[in-house]
Amino acid sequence: xxxxxxxxxxxxxxxxxxxxxxxxxxxxxxxxxxxxxxxxxxxxxxxxxxxxxxxxxxxxxxxxxxxxxxxxxxxxxxxxxxxxxxxxxxxxxxxxxxxxxxxxxxxxxxxxx
Amino acid sequence: xxxxxxxxxxxxxxxxxxxxxxxxxxxxxxxxxxxxxxxxxxxxxxxxxxxxxxxxxxxxxxxxxxxxxxxxxxxxxxxxxxxxxxxxxxxxxxxxxxxxxxxxxxxxxxxxx
Numbered sequence: 460x461x462x463x464x465x466x467x468x469x470x471x472x473x474x475x476x477x478x479x480x481x482x483x484x485x486x487x488x489x490x491x492x493x494x495x496x497x498x499x500x501x502x503x504x505x506x507x508x509x510x511x512x513x514x515x516x517x518x519x520x521x522x523x524x525x526x527x528x529x530x531x532x533x534x535x536x537x538x539x540x541x542x543x544x545x546x547x548x549x550x551x552x553x554x555x556x557x558x559x560x561x562x563x564x565x566x567x568x569x570x571x572x
Numbered sequence: 573x574x575x576x577x578x579x580x581x582x583x584x585x586x587x588x589x590x591x592x593x594x595x596x597x598x599x600x601x602x603x604x605x606x607x608x609x610x611x612x613x614x615x616x617x618x619x620x621x622x623x624x625x626x627x628x629x630x631x632x633x634x635x636x637x638x639x640x641x642x643x644x645x646x647x648x649x650x651x652x653x654x655x656x657x658x659x660x661x662x663x664x665x666x667x668x669x670x671x672x673x674x675x676x677x678x679x680x681x682x683x684x685x
Contacts, residue, residue, distance in 0.1 A: 563617035
């Protein structure tokens with residue numbers, strides 16, 4: 460039973476480019492969460508999605524960031540016009556039900572030059 | 573708002589000894605879950621132990637156990653017979669269902685051979 464998959468593991472972008480981070484949840488999980496981790500910090504919640512719906516995006520910046528979880532395919536976190544401050548590790552997690560153990564992917568480390 | 577506080581940025585323990593990591597939290601919810609996650613240098617987030625707030629009995633997982641004091645809103649992690657592989661960042665987290673999973677800033681644990 461494969462765990463949560465994220466790709467790419469490392470992504471380098473120049474300022475102004477777009478970054479697309481993908482997350483495939485564990486089989487059978489319909490709840491997906493995205494977190495951002497800055498160096499020496501804990502994980503900060505960004506957005507919670509449940510198949511085709513955004514349930515809670517209170518932690519996601521209003522501009523340049525968007526997330527989706529289509530009926531088919533992985534969840535995507537999209538960052539447009541990246542800036543150096545977007546450099547961080549982005550983690551995806553999935554769960555079987557809301558308020559349940561979240562299983563984390565290995566993360567995507569985004570570096571903005 | 574939900575908050576999680578880890579007051580020990582760094583801790584160290586001798587191999588085979590016992591160490592306790594502190595965590596306090598604040599939530600207005602009556603039903604919630606508490607978690608300890610481990611993040612080794614690989615950066616993978618690994619669930620160590622979970623505790624349902626409605627359960628009075630402290631959770632245990634092999635060498636890992638918690639001291640859950642609900643009235644004091646305290647949730648400490650005890651690691652017995654510490655091993656070199658226990659060296660990592662440890663994050664305490666709280667999930668109430670109505671608010672997203674909130675993490676503390678973490679405690680870096682070093683294990684001395």
